[in-house]
Amino acid sequence: MAIATTGRVPARSTPRRRRRTPGTARAWEALLWLGPALILILGVVVYPAITLVATSFNTYDIVGLRKGPAGFTNYTNFLTSPDLGQVVWNTTVWVAAVVVLTILVGLALAQFLSKEFFGRRFVRWAVIVPWASALVITSQLFRLMFDYYHGIINQFLMGLGIIHKPVDWLGDPAFTMPSMIAVGVFVSIPFTAYLFVAGLNAIPTDVYEAARIDGAGAWRTYRDITLPLLRPAILIGVVLNMIYVFNSFPVIWILNGSNPGFGNDTLITYMYKLAFKSSQHDVGLAASAGLFNVLIILIAVGVYLRFVGWREATKA
Amino acid sequence: MTTSALRAASPPRTIATRRPKGWRNARRFVLPLAGFVVLLVFIAPYLVMLLDALRPSGEVLASPPTFLPKTWTPAAFGEVVSDPAFQNWLKTSLIVAICSTIIVILVAIPAAYFTARFTFRGRLAFLGLIVITQMFAPTSLVVGIYREFYDFGLINTYTALILTDAAFNIAFALWILQGFFAAIPKEIEEAASIDGSGRFGTMIRIMLPLTLPGVVTAVTFTFIAAWNEYVVALTLIQDDSLKPLTVGVNSYVTAYQQNWSQLFAASLIAIVPVVILFALIEKHLIGGMTAGAVK
Numbered sequence: 001m002a003i004a005t006t007g008r009v010p011a012r013s014t015p016r017r018r019r020r021t022p023g024t025a026r027a028w029e030a031l032l033w034l035g036p037a038l039i040l041i042l043g044v045v046v047y048p049a050i051t052l053v054a055t056s057f058n059t060y061d062i063v064g065l066r067k068g069p070a071g072f073t074n075y076t077n078f079l080t081s082p083d084l085g086q087v088v089w090n091t092t093v094w095v096a097a098v099v100v101l102t103i104l105v106g107l108a109l110a111q112f113l114s115k116e117f118f119g120r121r122f123v124r125w126a127v128i129v130p131w132a133s134a135l136v137i138t139s140q141l142f143r144l145m146f147d148y149y150h151g152i153i154n155q156f157l158m159g160l161g162i163i164h165k166p167v168d169w170l171g172d173p174a175f176t177m178p179s180m181i182a183v184g185v186f187v188s189i190p191f192t193a194y195l196f197v198a199g200l201n202a203i204p205t206d207v208y209e210a211a212r213i214d215g216a217g218a219w220r221t222y223r224d225i226t227l228p229l230l231r232p233a234i235l236i237g238v239v240l241n242m243i244y245v246f247n248s249f250p251v252i253w254i255l256n257g258s259n260p261g262f263g264n265d266t267l268i269t270y271m272y273k274l275a276f277k278s279s280q281h282d283v284g285l286a287a288s289a290g291l292f293n294v295l296i297i298l299i300a301v302g303v304y305l306r307f308v309g310w311r312e313a314t315k316a
Numbered sequence: 317m318t319t320s321a322l323r324a325a326s327p328p329r330t331i332a333t334r335r336p337k338g339w340r341n342a343r344r345f346v347l348p349l350a351g352f353v354v355l356l357v358f359i360a361p362y363l364v365m366l367l368d369a370l371r372p373s374g375e376v377l378a379s380p381p382t383f384l385p386k387t388w389t390p391a392a393f394g395e396v397v398s399d400p401a402f403q404n405w406l407k408t409s410l411i412v413a414i415c416s417t418i419i420v421i422l423v424a425i426p427a428a429y430f431t432a433r434f435t436f437r438g439r440l441a442f443l444g445l446i447v448i449t450q451m452f453a454p455t456s457l458v459v460g461i462y463r464e465f466y467d468f469g470l471i472n473t474y475t476a477l478i479l480t481d482a483a484f485n486i487a488f489a490l491w492i493l494q495g496f497f498a499a500i501p502k503e504i505e506e507a508a509s510i511d512g513s514g515r516f517g518t519m520i521r522i523m524l525p526l527t528l529p530g531v532v533t534a535v536t537f538t539f540i541a542a543w544n545e546y547v548v549a550l551t552l553i554q555d556d557s558l559k560p561l562t563v564g565v566n567s568y569v570t571a572y573q574q575n576w577s578q579l580f581a582a583s584l585i586a587i588v589p590v591v592i593l594f595a596l597i598e599k600h601l602i603g604g605m606t607a608g609a610v611k
Binding site: 027030047049064112122123127135141149197201268276298 | 343344347348350351352354355356358359361362364365368376377378379380381383419422423424426427429430431433434435436437438439442445446449450451452453455456457458459460461462463464466467479480482483484486490540543544546547551561562563565566569576579580583586587590591593594595598601602603
């Protein structure tokens with residue numbers, strides 16, 4: 001790309017002709033090429049977002065008919081609801097634990113999967129399975145496996161002597177969130193590991209050769225060469241996982257399905273219950289919760305990017 | 317930067333570091349063994365699923381449970397396949413996934429090609445919009461999506477699901493395709509335009525064949541995302557016969573009936589083709605993610 005541009009510098013420096021460089025296009029032409037994508041995104045992403053804002057300022061009856069303007073009532077109701085503190089805390093624990101564990105295990109797994117060994121292809125296929133499977137199906141599967149009476153996990157752990165009596169993984173408040181986090185990590189690892197394998201592949205071999213000639217050991221090579229060069233991939237892994245995990249619905253919806261109240265809900269499932277499952281079906285309240293969620297994820301990602309220095313990292 | 321996709325397409329190399337000789341001999345056994353353990357960790361839950369699908373539902377709920385079935389029977393698969401409800405869910409899943417994938421590809425290819433090749437006013441705004449789309453998973457907007465389709469009378473329609481799945485998957489397809497388009501040397505395209513091809517002709521006849529792995533990856537990703545979508549379908553489809561598999565299969569296990577072996581048989585029918593599809597593009601996957609993500 002650099003070569004192509006330098007070749008055209010003289011042409012551009014003659015102001016009289018003002019010919020556009022071949023790489024630039026007029027706006028109407030762009031509209032032609034991007035139009036279909038734009039229409040779809042405006043219609044089904046932007047429009048619902050606007051609808052969400054509008055809905056949050058109105059009240060609705062139980063079947064969803066608009067009753068009238070609500071001002072900020074939905075927001076004050078949402079922000080003062082007694083369950084919000086617990087729900088925000090659950091969300092923080094859920095996102096932080098799943099993202100951190102996923103990144104750490106993902107890094108290790110990626111390192112392993114980029115080594116060459118007999119049968120690697122099968123291991124890579126196995127890692128794909130939770131990624132390709134619908135989250136809701138995997139969640140149902142874990143719901144049974146975690147079951148107090150019929151679950152294989154209790155059976156397995158008791159067989160190994162790790163626990164001596166069955167644990168109510170999805171009913172006992174002390175174990176529900178950790179169990180859900182375990183499933184969250186399990187389903188997030190494949191994508192993350194693959195992202196890091198891609199990142200590792202993009203690191204030029206000669207860098208490692210130079211390190212080897214300099215006599216750097218395995219750990220130093222990893223810390224001083226691999227990790228810094230993997231930084232863009234790690235950054236993207238953290239941001240995308242934050243978004244995915246925050247928005248993750250099926251794992252909590254299914255695994256926490258039989259518990260009453262909001263004791264283990266995250267902001268997403270809390271919002272969903274307000275909108276579609278609570279006795280009031282309060283769409284206006286749920287819309288303000290939805291906007292709150294959008295804001296939270298924007299802030300969280302923004303703070304993270306600020307913290308790690310997005311510009312500096314993407315330059316690498 | 318533009319070479320990253322090409323480089324990633326070449327097979328990954330071994331990283332030669334100085335290691336004691338004993339390790340070099342040992343790793344021939346240690347690595348495959350560790351690999352087998354990793355494989356088991358990721359497969360084991362789905363093995364449990366298979367074994368539960370292959371026994372009567374009553375035995376799934378035995379307490380204590382056994383790992384292997386006491387009675388082996390493939391009956392659940394037969395019951396599920398001949399269940400008209402299941403056939404309807406499968407039909408919905410197929411229609412929705414295929415239609416939304418076609419829409420995404422038709423819409424994302426020109427957009428990806430154009431943004432990879434040309435600068436124009438509003439390019440950054442467009443790319444910003446795409447990033448934001450990716451952040452607003454349908455989940456956080458689901459109340460707004462529900463209101464929109466409610467207002468347009470599209471609750472309980474395939475159209476609603478197809479449009480939503482298509483719109484929210486444009487972003488990822490666009491990133492992948494853009495990386496592949498950007499990796500093709502400009503000279504190839506310039507030669508084609510000298511030959512007299514228009515821009516669209518150049519894209520179709522010269523660029524598309526060169527980016528086929530990218531297209532395949534984008535197609536697979538979109539198809540799987542639409543096939544596995546849950547929350548939008550759960551919200552927009554109340555009519556049992558119009559539900560997709562992800563929502564429908566859950567009705568095998570409710571407060572009133574506990575047909576776990578049927579749930580798992582149906583689940584396996586939903587999972588296996590997608591896993592195979594995914595495994596087939598595994599090689600392109602890494603190239604696609606490098607191109608899309610490492611930049």
